[in-house]
Amino acid sequence: MRDKINAALKQAMRDKAAIRLSTLRLVNAAIKDRDIAARSNGGDEGASDAEVLAILGKMSKQRMESARAYEEGGRLDLAEREREEIGVIEEFLPRQLNEDEVANAVTAAIKASGAESIRDMGKVMGILKEQYTGQMDFGAVGPVVKDKLCAN
Template identity: 70%
Template sequence: MQLRDQVNSAIKTAMKERDSERLSTLRLINAAIKDRDIAARGEGREDGVGEDEVLGILGKMVKQRQESARAYEEGGRIDLAEQERTEIGYIEDFLPRQLNDEEIDKAIEGAVEEAGAESIRDMGKVMGALKAKYTGQMDFGAVGPKVKARLS
């Protein structure tokens, strides 16, 4: 089942269970996907966005909420930080399992070999290979420095 269908199914379930907090987050996810679909159609892609792009959207939504939660904590608004963390949980239900450090290191090694990377100039190739295979499974902001260290 596609992520888009999973989200729609979860919306129906949340409506039946009258879970308004979960429902509002699911509707935000659905709206973000539809917004990206509209933009893709404007670029000439009639099919809209694919699974990889949906995973990217979800990953971006998680990252935004993590930053907001940190800002709320720094501002002393623990209640709002908790709300953001709750939304993160709802969004992460649709993301694949995150890789641990050991699995990330193996993935980096595999991508370096696959791309034939030898120097820091090949970092883009390695990151592209990682993004193609592991979208939604790792934080590429944190992986970038590891790739850079490996290629240096």
């Protein structure tokens, strides 16, 4: 994952693509921050690919919120820049699951964890995060898990 991002960074430098370059530099900085945090906690290695995906997902979500705020404030130029950054970040994220695929994944995670009540929600979310990092919005998945566990 890091190699892919670094290759894209170098290509953006060659192409003189300013927005792409600045976005990829921000991504690299976020990954390096996570590496430093991991090392300071006694880990030998830096961020794993799953952590990199989580970082990218978080960055994408932050930019969506910023774009919405800029649009509400009438700053369409800034909103457009945020959307361009989202496009660059999402190149490195796996395809997002649709609603049916999310529902099937939740059902499978409930079966795999043996969850029977809402108290087991943490187990289910742990399995989903392990298997589907970067492929679903866990803020939106939480209520789906809750509904399915309450229905049991």
